[in-house]
Amino acid sequence: MTTDVLAPAAAEAAEGTGPLADAQAQLSAAVAALGYETGLHRLLARPRREMTVSIPLRRDDGSVEVLTGHRVQHNFSRGPAKGGLRYSPAVDLDEVRALAMWMTWKCALLDVPYGGAKGGITIDPRNYSRGELERVTRRYTSEILPIIGPERDIPAPDIGTDEQTMAWMMDTYSVSVGYTVPGVVTGKPVSVGGSLGRSSATSQGVVHIALAALAHRGIAPAGATAAVQGFGKVGAGAAQFLAEAGVEVVAVSDQYGAVHRTGGLDVTALQRHVAATGSVVGFGGADPFPAERLLGLDVHLLVPAAVEGVLHAGNAAEVTAEVVVEGANGPTTGAADEILAANGVLVVPDILANAGGVIVSYFEWVQSNQAYWWSAAEVDARLEARMLAAWEKVLAVAAERGLSLREAATVTAVQRVADAHLTRGLYP
Numbered sequence: 001m002t003t004d005v006l007a008p009a010a011a012e013a014a015e016g017t018g019p020l021a022d023a024q025a026q027l028s029a030a031v032a033a034l035g036y037e038t039g040l041h042r043l044l045a046r047p048r049r050e051m052t053v054s055i056p057l058r059r060d061d062g063s064v065e066v067l068t069g070h071r072v073q074h075n076f077s078r079g080p081a082k083g084g085l086r087y088s089p090a091v092d093l094d095e096v097r098a099l100a101m102w103m104t105w106k107c108a109l110l111d112v113p114y115g116g117a118k119g120g121i122t123i124d125p126r127n128y129s130r131g132e133l134e135r136v137t138r139r140y141t142s143e144i145l146p147i148i149g150p151e152r153d154i155p156a157p158d159i160g161t162d163e164q165t166m167a168w169m170m171d172t173y174s175v176s177v178g179y180t181v182p183g184v185v186t187g188k189p190v191s192v193g194g195s196l197g198r199s200s201a202t203s204q205g206v207v208h209i210a211l212a213a214l215a216h217r218g219i220a221p222a223g224a225t226a227a228v229q230g231f232g233k234v235g236a237g238a239a240q241f242l243a244e245a246g247v248e249v250v251a252v253s254d255q256y257g258a259v260h261r262t263g264g265l266d267v268t269a270l271q272r273h274v275a276a277t278g279s280v281v282g283f284g285g286a287d288p289f290p291a292e293r294l295l296g297l298d299v300h301l302l303v304p305a306a307v308e309g310v311l312h313a314g315n316a317a318e319v320t321a322e323v324v325v326e327g328a329n330g331p332t333t334g335a336a337d338e339i340l341a342a343n344g345v346l347v348v349p350d351i352l353a354n355a356g357g358v359i360v361s362y363f364e365w366v367q368s369n370q371a372y373w374w375s376a377a378e379v380d381a382r383l384e385a386r387m388l389a390a391w392e393k394v395l396a397v398a399a400e401r402g403l404s405l406r407e408a409a410t411v412t413a414v415q416r417v418a419d420a421h422l423t424r425g426l427y428p
């Protein structure tokens with residue numbers, strides 16, 4: 001692909017591998033399918049705004065450490081920027097850029113009125129106390145304060161952050177401006193203006209799509225088998241909802257190991273074990289299992305729900321599942337996509353499969369801004385309707401244009417963002 005359309009750092013990444021190279025390659029393919037000119041490609045390829053901040057932290061022992069954080073706002077053509085905040089040792093600017101671009105496409109595909117953003121701090125939260133994490137979160141929020149707000153950019157949880165992180169962000173922002181602003185973040189606790197159904201929304205949405213994709217392949221939930229990689233907020237919830245739908249979840253893994261049980265795991269008991277021990281490892285109701293074999297298990301459905309790049313050229317040929325539903329953002333590299341397509345595996349892309357989180361984030365933002373709250377049943381019904389409408393749309397575009405589901409989803413999203421941009425026009 002030509003790299004002249006990219007910012008210098010992005011061009012460098014596009015030469016190599018990694019999430020940003022994958023995101024840029026997906027955009028390039030969509031731009032080619034849509035026949036857009038280089039100028040428009042350039043505009044869509046580059047983030048609108050990036051902020052990198054130093055975060056000085058006084059540790060509990062009195063020493064001072066300086067962490068690095070980023071907030072990347074990829075696009076505002078359809079509305080304020082929206083996207084999660086990640087705490088992980090793997091966070092770097094290129095990863096945040098890729099995740100921000102995927103948020104733009106995700107919001108456009110699901111037709112929620114936002115652009116895309118992402119934040120990240122390079123930190124392993126397991127090595128910090130609750131008090132230290134609160135200080136990091138508040139200082140980061142204070143540093144990025146000029147560029148966030150309910151009409152500008154609305155953060156939410158991602159890997160390594162949770163409802164409490166959002167409560168601290170909301171409080172820090174509110175104290176700074178002098179009044180309470182619940183709409184500045186989503187994924188907040190319900191007690192401070194969060195939405196019912198938000199915490200389970202991503203995994204619930206993954207399962208709505210997984211069941212639709214299995215049905216598309218003629219597979220009923222009863223008798224279907226699944227493996228789930230990752231047992232965090234997305235993976236554990238997906239395993240639970242799959243089991244409730246009658247799917248046998250035979251294996252799950254986390255960063256410490258994996259467990260397997262022919263006939264299906266008792267996911268509720270496994271969640272209790274994880275709550276008590278911090279890992280799936282050692283769960284009495286299953287056999288230990290080598291985590292690296294999970295992606296190649298003989299199952300109908302594979303749900304990668306951990307991090308980017310786990311399905312790559314080196315292991316994609318081992319996948320025997322009929323359907324891969326991407327709970328994580330960017331779990332499949334471009335090379336893996338080609339291998340999976342050649343082997344007839346149906347891959348449902350992240351920007352569709354895991355969009356349940358940002359859909360209910362949108363519902364939460366609407367409720368927060370109006371100070372009027374919806375019932376759980378109302379949230380669930382609207383989530384399901386939006387997920388299934390997007391699934392039907394992507395299937396139709398794929399059939400019409402002869403594209404993979406990822407290409408169809410990206411083309412649909414890129415076209416909506418480009419239309420908004422072209423209608424607004426270039427200023428000045």
Ligand code: GLU
Pocket residue numbers: 082083084085154155156157158159186329354355357358359361
């Ligand atoms: N972090 C989630 C994602 O990647 C949710 C983002 C949001 O709700 O803004 O989609």
